Amino acid sequence: xxxxxxxxxxxxxxxxxxxxxxxxxxxxxxxxxxxxxxxxxxxxxxxxxxxxxxxxxxxxxxxxxxxxxxxxxxxxxxxxxxxxxxxxxxxxxxxxxxxxxxxxxxxxxxxxxxxxxxxxxxxxxxxxxxxxxxxxxxxxxxxxxxxxxxxxxxxxxxxxxxxxxxxxxxxxxxxxxxxxxxxxxxxxxxxxx
Numbered sequence: 004x005x006x007x008x009x010x011x012x013x014x015x016x017x018x019x020x021x022x023x024x025x026x027x028x029x030x031x032x033x034x035x036x037x038x039x040x041x042x043x044x045x046x047x048x049x050x051x052x053x054x055x056x057x058x059x060x061x062x063x064x065x066x067x068x069x070x071x072x073x074x075x076x077x078x079x080x081x082x083x084x085x086x087x088x089x090x091x092x093x094x095x096x097x098x099x100x101x102x103x104x105x106x107x108x109x110x111x112x113x114x115x116x117x118x119x120x121x122x123x124x125x126x127x128x129x130x131x132x133x134x135x136x137x138x139x140x141x142x143x144x145x146x147x148x149x150x151x152x153x154x155x156x157x158x159x160x161x162x163x164x165x166x167x168x169x170x171x172x173x174x175x176x177x178x179x180x181x182x183x184x185x186x187x188x189x190x191x192x193x194x195x196x
Contacts, residue, residue, distance in 0.1 A: 144172070
């Protein structure tokens with residue numbers, strides 16, 4: 004799994020976010036920033052991660068839960084969190100500035116922050132007013148695998164059971180796949196939805 008936002012940032016920037024009221028977007032991004040800070044602080048202290056803030060009312064569609072099921076996943080994303088949390092446009096939001104939908108750098112930073120939190124928690128985070136996006140709290144699994152040469156088996160996602168309607172996407176790329184080897188985006192024993 005890669006810590007980059009990928010398709011999520013493109014989706015957020017290319018119009019989905021336009022329907023979100025600037026005030027709600029500002030409050031939402033501030034909330035996500037604060038939650039990310041808490042996750043990283045808890046990781047550094049090696050404490051159980053718990054959400055201590057309540058999401059602002061009327062900002063998110065569905066139930067936002069910014070807590071990973073497996074806190075050790077934060078180790079994989081610690082550097083990315085540190086980088087994002089020091090991004091000037093996100094830091095300015097914490098000091099009273101508002102989101103400017105015309106500021107491409109700020110929108111990209113907000114999109115990356117959301118995508119990072121989604122990757123860590125395995126749940127969608129959706130603002131009220133975003134079209135064509137599942138509500139916050141909707142579970143998903145996204146995996147990516149990349150190799151020069153595959154001699155055995157490689158999979159972006161490999162699961163022996165995924166349930167409760169979780170959305171699953173996977174990507175696997177290889178320059179060369181050896182004889183009898185396999186490279187799969189998703190390879191599952193059972194997926195139900």
